[in-house]
Amino acid sequence: MKGIVFTEFNEMVETRFSPEMLDEIITECDLTSGGAYTAVGTYDHGELIQMAQALSDKTNTPVEQLVFAFGEHLAVRFSVLFTSFFDATNNTFDFMKTLDNHIHVEVKKLYPDADLPSFSFDDSDASCLIMEYRSSRGLSDLAHGLMTGVIRHYQENITINVEHVVGKEHVRFHLLAQ
Numbered sequence: 500m501k502g503i504v505f506t507e508f509n510e511m512v513e514t515r516f517s518p519e520m521l522d523e524i525i526t527e528c529d530l531t532s533g534g535a536y537t538a539v540g541t542y543d544h545g546e547l548i549q550m551a552q553a554l555s556d557k558t559n560t561p562v563e564q565l566v567f568a569f570g571e572h573l574a575v576r577f578s579v580l581f582t583s584f585f586d587a588t589n590n591t592f593d594f595m596k597t598l599d600n601h602i603h604v605e606v607k608k609l610y611p612d613a614d615l616p617s618f619s620f621d622d623s624d625a626s627c628l629i630m631e632y633r634s635s636r637g638l639s640d641l642a643h644g645l646m647t648g649v650i651r652h653y654q655e656n657i658t659i660n661v662e663h664v665v666g667k668e669h670v671r672f673h674l675l676a677q
Contacts, residue, residue: 503539525550566638567644570646571648575648584605590655591646591650596628598618599617616642618632627674627676629671631664656676659675660675
């Protein structure tokens with residue numbers, strides 16, 4: 500998993516909780532990296548899960564809720580760091596449909612070793628976008644949070660219904676325009 504995900508997770512923990520909290524969870528986890536991340540490095544996604552679990556234990560907040568909140572945080576950060584992706588479309592549905600055929604292609608150019616989730620879409624109903632998420636990492640809560648953040652970015656009234664097809668590895672998101 501690319502380091503930017505880790506550096507942003509650390510930023511979220513420092514901002515929403517405290518720098519001390521970040522130090523505590525890094526110290527408590529058995530991280531191969533030692534908790535030192537660079538945005539362009541590549542790290543085991545298990546470290547993110549370990550840190551989220553440690554944060555959950557310390558804050559009595561479910562891991563799923565923390566990972567979802569992190570997804571929302573990432574959407575905001577990505578809209579600032581990668582403005583051109585967000586400026587290329589003017590609504591959530593169009594943005595989401597660029598994930599695999601545009602955004603992930605560009606990410607792969609920069610980071611050929613990136614292991615990205617895959618998405619497929621059904622947009623046969625203009626008021627509903629069905630997104631199929633697949634990833635062996637099972638970070639569908641992160642994807643859900645990212646989607647929610649994108650909806651907020653475009654200031655649209657869209658609800659998301661989540662259908663677990665195979666655990667958190669294969670999830671169908673139904674984005675319903677109101």
